[in-house]
Amino acid sequence: MTTFTPTTSDEVLSTVAWAVAEESPLEILGHGSKRGIGRPLQTEHTLDLSKLTGVTLYEPAELVLSAKAGTPLAEIERLLAENGQQLAFEPMDYGPLLGGEPGKGTIGGVLAANLSGPRRLKAGAARDHILGINVVSGRGEAFKSGGRVVKNVTGYDMSKLMANSWGTLAVFTDVTFKVLPAAETEVTLAIRGLLDDAAASAMALALGCSAEVSSAAHLPERIAARVAGGTLGSDAATLLRVEGFGPSVAYRIAALKTLFANAGPLQEISGEASRLIWRDVRDIRPFADGSEKPVWRVSMTPSQGHQMVLTLRMQAAVSAFYDWQGGLVWLRMEEGDPEAALLRGLLRKHGGGHATLVRAAPAHRAAVPVFEPQAPHLAALSARLKAEFDPKAILNPGRMAPGVGSATLGIAT
Amino acid sequence: MSGLAMPKPDDATMRRRDEIVADMRIIVPGEGVVDAANAMRAFESDGLTAYRQLPLVVVLPETVAQVSRVLKYCNDRNIRVVPRGSGTSLSGGALPLEDAVLLVMSRFNRILEIDFPNRVVVVQPGVTNLGITTAVEQEGFYYAPDPSSQIACSIGGNVAENSGGVHCLKYGLTANNVLGIEMVLMNGEVVRLGGSHLDAEGYDLLGVMTGSEGLLGVVTEVTVRILKKPETARALLIGFPTSEQGGQCVADIIGAGIIPGGMEMMDRPAIHAAEDFVHAGYPLDVEALLIVELDGPGVEVDHLITAVEAIAIRNGSTTCRISQSEQERLSFWAGRKAAFPAVGRISPDYYCMDGTIPRKELPRVLAGMRELSEKYGLGVANVFHAGDGNLHPLILYDANVPGELDKAESFGADILRLCVKVGGVLTGEHGVGVEKRDLMPEMFNQIDLDQQMRVKCAFDPNHLLNPGKVFPQLRRCAELGRMHISGGKLPFPDIPRF
Structure with missing residues (x-):
């Protein structure tokens, strides 16, 4: 059991090349803040990128930032904030949910997990902001893709392919992201006391008007009390965030207030209080309870989210709240069983999408497909792709799907 | 022309042309197979008209099953296929090959579903880019990416090229606005990626398909996100004595946290050509002309117009006009939008x-x-x-x-x-198409290119789909798959390990 801690890209390359030659699988790690997601790994060696750090290029006027893959996200966010900028896709922090420290995680991990946040609706995810990469494939070869400019269609977009690959295609050494100005002002309008179906209609209405709502979440009764230190109280809260320049935000909030004048009690929350609420929604704070109760992240058609939950409640005890206009459903299974087959069956009946088991005891993660199983042709295509990048299954073997490359090496799955 | 080497036509395929045409007629009955040279002439080039080539046969399927059968037929018999949308590519991406079936997707022209509550539209790939906006604009929505060929170009082609447009700085490229596709692989398998939900459950194949220039699969359905039209838009027309000042103005606008809906610059020859052509009222005594468009609620637009004007003056602008009407805003754009034909006149x-x-x-x-x-x-x-x-x-x-x-x-x-x-x-x-294909080594080394070709191998191991495009040199997948392993020693014995 060896942990390699390279400090340069060349050292990453030589370590992976060595592992390929030895046919000895590696667990690829940044800070390990998301180590609890995916099928448990049983590799002999660990490749720890937490010492491969440093922002190598930051040009605010060009809206671009490059960093070594192990650079702490917190450090990058600090640097951007000093310049009035941000990663507009608002990468979430799984730390609190998984019982880790908050504020950990590397920029490489942001891409590997394709993180995003409540602003996903308007601003996209990591995949929408990655401009270029330098990586080492499971063949033990260093290659690059993309560049440092926003508009680029030169060759396949291999950078996007790295998003949500969870370290199974290549080890990142350098990543380049598009950065954007941070909003000058942020105000949240909360509609109180709505049931899930009324909330879904309200969020659809808000997103379909010209108020440019950047985030829309619904915290049902009691869940609402578990964000921002309980300042919201426990009544259900349907949250609409508006961001931008002061006069514009004021105008748009007023428009929303008119639109929802008869929907229920309205509450305006601005500045730091608003930011705190959205941070907690983003980081799934309502379910950060220190337990191992299974938590699902379900991405689906927004208008279907609450309907699926309604059906699910008839067969299992669940707590739920909604982001992305209802298209991102966070579910906690209160009785301890992930109920994967039940949930995924219902998901298919409600317009499809994908359910990821982001928290569960290791035994459940080994027994239940953590990532949504794919249709046969798509699964076969993904497996062929994995083999083209990592033919000997050196990189995080089996983390995303059992048997992808791992059986040939005799690794317990 | 200019010594562009395309893959050598396959003799066996050329000899079997009559048989292939007959089989295509069985798969796609009716008017969907074109084999007469004069009729195929309409398909001999795309928007890059310097390159022309008649295909083996033109096939215009109408159903996904037909696309699947055509591709499987060709895959089984080692016949090349070139997919084509509206044929507006400016890089030769849809240039036919002498021995290849040209698979034209223009009959896939239906809008399948409009879902306003979830703000998605499902269309067939032959629907034009502008056709999507036309279908939803009565409710005040639009599809954001707007390549200048939007009246003609197909959404399937937009996926293949990852098309942009003047608004993509603020609203993103095709890749940021497409939520799902259905596609057919070269072996005939039908695969669905994404849908009306966000993100992929596994690898982001939608991300790699977008901009893959027809080399990985044939798109048969596209799900796009639509947006509510901004309440208003106004523009500034700003002239500078030097391009440096124009460039600094752009940097300062962004530095002030402003992302305009559109921001276009023209140099002196382009300004003069455009002004001579459309008489937009462009100043002729400047080296750089900047059009900055702000969109959103009126109060926001007014606020930002003032801010941009101040930035322009600070950077030494010699002229700065602000549109006072929709007509004036459009007149600012008229010259820019006519820049290509205007240059065509001189x-x-x-x-x-x-x-x-x-x-x-x-x-x-x-x-x-x-x-x-x-x-x-x-x-x-x-x-x-x-x-x-x-x-x-x-x-x-x-x-x-x-x-x-x-x-x-x-x-x-x-x-x-x-x-x-x-x-x-x-x-x-x-x-890249054929146009910039041979320049790829300027940007990528052989390892970079080999890994891109390995992606191709996962989708189309026999290099039958649109070969001769994007990659300067095709390497067999078996050869690309070989591993070159150098010893088992760690060349950096001093890497810290615990």
């Missing part, structure tokens, strides 16, 4: 390039272009998506003068080399 032919550069390098690249212009003895006019650094130099030449086309191509290649040298890329939105 030169018998022009060759449109598409590099992207870090914005701050603009003065250096413009100076480099002036030198090259002298060296080659050909004029050049520049229009520039200033917000994202995407340059469109238009090289002026006369195809009837022997050698001028070759000179224009060499000039263009040198411009792209310059773009790469300053940290940019070969193509921002037009695609």
Whole structure:
């Protein structure tokens, strides 16, 4: 059991090349803040990128930032904030949910997990902001893709392919992201006391008007009390965030207030209080309870989210709240069983999408497909792709799907 | 032309042409198979008209099952296939091959579903880009990416090329606005990626399909996100005595936290050509003309117009007009939108390039272009998506003068080399196609290119789908799959390990 801690890209390359030659699988790690997601790994060696750090290029006027893959996200966010900028896709922090420290995680991990946040609706995810990469494939070869400019269609977009690959295609050494100005002002309008179906209609209405709502979440009764230190109280809260320049935000909030004048009690929350609420929604704070109760992240058609939950409640005890206009459903299974087959069956009946088991005891993660199983042709295509990048299954073997490359090496799955 | 080497036609396929045409007629009955040379003439080139080639046969399927059967038939018999949408590619992406079936998707022209509550539209790939907006605009919605060919180009082609447009700085490219596709692989398998939900459950194959130039699969359905139209839009028309000042103004606008809906720059030759053509009222005594469009609620637009005007004046603008009416806003754009035909009026032919550069390098690249212009003895006019650094130099030449086309191509290649040298890329939105194929090694080394080709191997291991595009040299997948393992020693024995 060896942990390699390279400090340069060349050292990453030589370590992976060595592992390929030895046919000895590696667990690829940044800070390990998301180590609890995916099928448990049983590799002999660990490749720890937490010492491969440093922002190598930051040009605010060009809206671009490059960093070594192990650079702490917190450090990058600090640097951007000093310049009035941000990663507009608002990468979430799984730390609190998984019982880790908050504020950990590397920029490489942001891409590997394709993180995003409540602003996903308007601003996209990591995949929408990655401009270029330098990586080492499971063949033990260093290659690059993309560049440092926003508009680029030169060759396949291999950078996007790295998003949500969870370290199974290549080890990142350098990543380049598009950065954007941070909003000058942020105000949240909360509609109180709505049931899930009324909330879904309200969020659809808000997103379909010209108020440019950047985030829309619904915290049902009691869940609402578990964000921002309980300042919201426990009544259900349907949250609409508006961001931008002061006069514009004021105008748009007023428009929303008119639109929802008869929907229920309205509450305006601005500045730091608003930011705190959205941070907690983003980081799934309502379910950060220190337990191992299974938590699902379900991405689906927004208008279907609450309907699926309604059906699910008839067969299992669940707590739920909604982001992305209802298209991102966070579910906690209160009785301890992930109920994967039940949930995924219902998901298919409600317009499809994908359910990821982001928290569960290791035994459940080994027994239940953590990532949504794919249709046969798509699964076969993904497996062929994995083999083209990592033919000997050196990189995080089996983390995303059992048997992808791992059986040939005799690794317990 | 110009020594562009395409894959050698396969003799066996050429000999079996009659049989293949007959079989295609069985798979796609009715009017869907075109094999007469005069009728195929309409398909012999795309928007890059300098390259022409008649295909083996043109097939226009109507159903996914037909697409699947055509591809499987061709895969089983080692027959090449070139997919085509509306044929507006500017890089030769849909250029036919002599021995290939040209699979034309224009009959896939139906809008399948409009879902306003979830703000998605499901369409067949032959629907035009503008057709999507037309279908939803009565409810005040639109589809954001707006390539200048939007009246004609198909959404399937937009996926293949990852098309942009003047609004993509604020609203993103095709890749950021497509939520799902259905596609058929070369072996006939039908695969669905995404849908009306966000993100992929596994690898982001939608991300790699977008911009793959028809080399990985044939798109048969597209799900796009639509947006509510901004309440208002106003524009500023700003002239500068130097391109440096124009460039600094753009940097300062972004530095002030403003992301305009559109931000376009033109250089002196482009300004003059456009003004002569459409009389938009452009100032003729400036070196750089900037159009900045702000969109959103009126109160926001007014607020930002004032801010941008102040930034422009601070950067020494010699003219700054603010649109006072929708008509005036459109007149600001009229010259920019007519820039290509306007340049067509001052030169018998022009060759449109598409590099992207870090914005701050603009003065250096413009100076480099002036030198090259002298060296080659050909004029050049520049229009520039200033917000994202995407340059469109238009090289002026006369195809009837022997050698001028070759000179224009060499000039263009040198411009792209310059773009790469300053940290940019070969193509921002037009695609590699055949046009920039042989320049790929300027940006990528062999390892980079080999890994891209391995992606191709996962989708199409026999290189049958649109071969001869994007990659300068095709390597067999078996060869690409070989591993070269060098010993089992750690070359860095001093790497910390615990």
